[in-house]
Amino acid sequence: MTEKVRVGLFFGGNSSEHDVSKRSAKNYYDALDPEKYQVFPILISKDGDMVDTETSKKVLFGEDEDQLLKTKPQMDSGILSSINAIKDLKLDVLFPSVHGNLGEDGTLAGLFRLLKIPYVGANLKAHAISFDKVITKELMTVNHVRNTAYVVLFKSDSDHPSWEELAAKLGETVFVKAANQGSSVGISRVTNAAEYRRALADSFQYDEKVIVEAAVKNPTELEIGLIGNDKVVASPIGAHWAPGQNDGNGWFDYDNKFIDNSKMKYQIPAQIGDEKSRELTDMAIKAYRILGIKGFARIDFLMSEDGEIFLGEPNTLPGNTNMSLFPILFESAGMSRKAQAEKLIELAFEEFDRQKQISYSFTELGSEKLGEFDIKK
Numbered sequence: 001m002t003e004k005v006r007v008g009l010f011f012g013g014n015s016s017e018h019d020v021s022k023r024s025a026k027n028y029y030d031a032l033d034p035e036k037y038q039v040f041p042i043l044i045s046k047d048g049d050m051v052d053t054e055t056s057k058k059v060l061f062g063e064d065e066d067q068l069l070k071t072k073p074q075m076d077s078g079i080l081s082s083i084n085a086i087k088d089l090k091l092d093v094l095f096p097s098v099h100g101n102l103g104e105d106g107t108l109a110g111l112f113r114l115l116k117i118p119y120v121g122a123n124l125k126a127h128a129i130s131f132d133k134v135i136t137k138e139l140m141t142v143n144h145v146r147n148t149a150y151v152v153l154f155k156s157d158s159d160h161p162s163w164e165e166l167a168a169k170l171g172e173t174v175f176v177k178a179a180n181q182g183s184s185v186g187i188s189r190v191t192n193a194a195e196y197r198r199a200l201a202d203s204f205q206y207d208e209k210v211i212v213e214a215a216v217k218n219p220t221e222l223e224i225g226l227i228g229n230d231k232v233v234a235s236p237i238g239a240h241w242a243p244g245q246n247d248g249n250g251w252f253d254y255d256n257k258f259i260d261n262s263k264m265k266y267q268i269p270a271q272i273g274d275e276k277s278r279e280l281t282d283m284a285i286k287a288y289r290i291l292g293i294k295g296f297a298r299i300d301f302l303m304s305e306d307g308e309i310f311l312g313e314p315n316t317l318p319g320n321t322n323m324s325l326f327p328i329l330f331e332s333a334g335m336s337r338k339a340q341a342e343k344l345i346e347l348a349f350e351e352f353d354r355q356k357q358i359s360y361s362f363t364e365l366g367s368e369k370l371g372e373f374d375i376k377k
Contacts, residue, residue, distance in 0.1 A: 004038040005345065008091040008117075010108060011041065011060065014048040015100030016185045016206075024320035025097040026060055027327075031337040037345075040089050044098060045069060050082040053089070086115060093348050094119040096317060104317045105131045105180065118352035120344045121295040122316045130291050130314045133179045133211050140311055143290050145283055147311045148302070149214040152179075155204045163193035166212060173215040178206035189215070216310060219302040222270055224284045225318070225329040227296045227343060229351050232288055234281050235329035239270035268332045272303065280309050287311055295347050298326040 011025030012018055029039055043056035043065070051059070055072060059065045086094075094117050096108045106127030112119035122130070129135050140147045149170055153160050166174060176199035178186030186206035188199035203210045221242075225235035243263040270277070284299045293316055300312035318326035320337070327337050335343075 004036060006090060006092045007032065007037050007039045007345070008086065008089060008094045009039050009041050009060075010044060010094065010096045010098055010103075011056075012044040012046070012051075012065075013098040013100060013102045014044070014046055015098075015102065016181070017099035018046055020319060020321060021097055021099050021103070022060065023322070024099070024324065027320045027322070027337060028095065028097055028341050029060060031341040033338065033342075036342075040091065042086070044102060048102065050085065052085070083111075083115065086117075091117055093117065093345055095345065095348075096121060097320065099317055099319060100181065100185075103127075104315070118348045120348045122293045122297070126292040126294065127316050130293065130297070130316045131180055132209075133177060133313060134209060136291070136313060137211070139290055140287060143286070145287055145290070145311050146309065148216060151212045153200070153210045153212065155208045155210070160200065163196045166196070170212065170214040173217075175213045175215060176200060176203050177211050177213065178203040179209040179211050181206045216302040216304050218305050220270070220272070221312075222272070222280060222301040222303055222309075223298055223325050223329070224281060224301070225296070225298050225326045226284060226288050226293075227330070227340070227347070229294045229347055229354070232285050234284060235326075235335075236269035236333050237272065237277055237280055238325055238329050238332075239267040239272070240325075241265045268329060272307075276303070276307060276309065283309065283311055287314060294351050295344055296326070298329075 009025055009029060011021045013021055015021075025041065029041065032039055040053045041056040041060045042053060043051040043059050045051055045065075051069065055068055058068055094108075094112050094115075096103050096112075096119065098104075098108060102108055104127055106122075106124035109119065109122065109127055110124040113124065121127075129139065134150075134152050137147050137150055151161065151166060151170065161169075172191060174190050174196075176188045176190050176196070181187075186203045188195065188202055190196045190199050190212075200210065221240050222237055223240075224237050227233050227235075241264070272280075280301055280303075283301070287299055288297060291314060293314065296316075296318065298315045298318035300315070302310045302312055304310070315326075318324060320327050327340060330340055331337065
């Protein structure tokens with residue numbers, strides 16, 4: 001009998017998306033065939049500590065996390081203790097389902113690489129670059145991938161542009177966003193000076209860097225899923241409209257994503273025509289490769305009234321909840337959640353094997369000769 005693949009399923013995290021991550025992970029747990037995979041849930045608490053698999057499984061299956069952790073005896077939860085606990089499980093592959101901090105920012109990917117265990121998804125660099133909205137936009141701009149106009153603000157700046165200055169540059173409607181956050185946390189739609197002041201105060205709670213983006217008038221919001229390493233497969237394109245979006249007031253905020261999306265309107269595949277579909281798919285794959293993403297991602301776009309397409313942002317650990325768009329897009333093409341999860345694990349092993357072929361040779365030092373430094377004092 002073939003031994004089961006031992007999967008470490010990481011979820012939770014110390015971000016605002018902690019509970020969303022639980023839902024995503026539970027769906028992955030349910031999707032993985034118990035005849036082929038032995039899944040070990042590993043909760044990362046709201047304090048950023050890794051929790052033993054027995055307790056983690058109870059949390060994954062709905063028991064109250066705060067109560068469980070409160071009654072657990074205090075143990076050494078340092079990083080060395082956590083690393084040893086992961087090693088003791090003798091895992092074959094690591095499957096992060098941690099959105100936001102620790103997951104999408106690349107922290108876990110860096111740890112996984114040090115552990116020398118195959119893992120699902122992008123590496124540290126690709127996560128970190130993609131998670132930073134400013135760096136992403138600058139990379140897209142220099143590589144001629146169309147995106148909206150923007151201004152970057154820093155909390156440490158002694159003075160920020162006035163509303164009048166921003167509106168003159170970006171238009172009368174803008175979005176103020178924390179540069180390193182996900183799931184619409186720290187994002188505000190702004191149309192006047194008072195909203196602008198409140199939005200800055202809100203966004204600067206979540207990051208030292210804020211991006212202000214020009215709005216696209218009456219947009220169609222579009223998204224596409226991508227799976228693959230070097231060879232990338234794209235899902236059908238999805239379109240959605242939030243309540244009030246057609247009159248310019250609504251947008252796809254946190255509540256519409258995770259709490260009540262009953263009034264959202266979805267269209268899969270998006271009826272935007274073959275030419276626009278090809279354009280968007282090409283833009284998405286180009287962005288995926290520029291950012292160095294591996295495994296999977298969802299990339300969001302906006303299309304203006306006259307059909308101009310703008311890249312919004314990539315999501316390198318897209319959600320897997322019942323409301324999440326990434327799995328639904330691939331399901332619409334006939335790829336079940338079980339098939340998606342298995343493909344991601346297959347890609348993790350593939351990328352791990354590829355990385356092992358990369359040379360990291362070096363020249364041993366010991367007989368080097370120093371040059372002369374002419375230092376003026």
